[in-house]
């Protein structure tokens with residue numbers, strides 16, 4: 283793991299909290315719903331594959347949404363989301379493992395557990411179809427990827443630059459997310475995905491994460507090679523408490539349809 287001193291203070295505090303949280307005591311054994319099937323279904327139906335994220339708040343959000351997480355997830359699926367991501371981090375993102383369990387019972391698409399998992403006990407907190415593993419934060423990536431698979435999770439390995447992409451590939455990652463948000467300054471730059479994506483082999487499922495807010499951003503990331511997009515803020519719209527999550531999602535899942543490309547330019 284790289285030194286924490288290069289990280290934004292909010293990220294350092296997230297990591298400290300993660301180190302203090304205890305893991306599960308029984309090893310998870312999950313029968314996961316396939317992400318690649320869900321992405322293929324979306325494509326076959328003409329929807330852009332979007333993994334929509336239930337994120338009540340975040341260090342960069344403008345507010346908090348305290349709607350029922352299950353209702354939010356259902357609204358995202360109604361808007362055409364191919365999968366759901368659920369923040370389970372409690373202290374900085376307002377998430378909970380219990381919300382993930384309830385969401386996974388309520389929807390039939392794959393559910394990603396989004397958290398700061400640092401070791402094997404950290405994986406055994408809740409069953410999910412996919413588990414996020416962030417290259418920058420773990421010591422033995424290969425062992426964690428293997429441990430995730432032994433439990434039945436599909437590991438989504440998050441990278442931010444080309445060196446981390448190489449590490450992810452060397453550890454056997456098959457699903458890789460390129461985070462457009464820089465964890466040192468918490469700033470978003472869609473060029474991150476554009477610069478890393480060309481170096482990924484074609485058989486990897488490549489996900490553009492963070493900072494996608496408009497249909498034009500969706501098309502830009504797809505053009506750069508994104509098999510799917512992970513979108514939180516634009517779907518949750520934290521600043522506007524009662525914003526329509528189904529519509530927010532639909533606008534992005536339809537970004538490649540003829541109406542969207544002619545009517546919406548932004």
Ligand SMILES: O=P(O)(O)OC[C@@H](O)[C@@H](O)c1c[nH]c2ccccc12
Nearest residue numbers: 461491492493494512513514515516
């Ligand atoms: O809200 P955005 O910009 O659409 O981003 C979603 C997602 O990519 C972001 O929440 C995220 C990416 N990697 C993470 C790691 C931990 C917590 C959160 C994240």
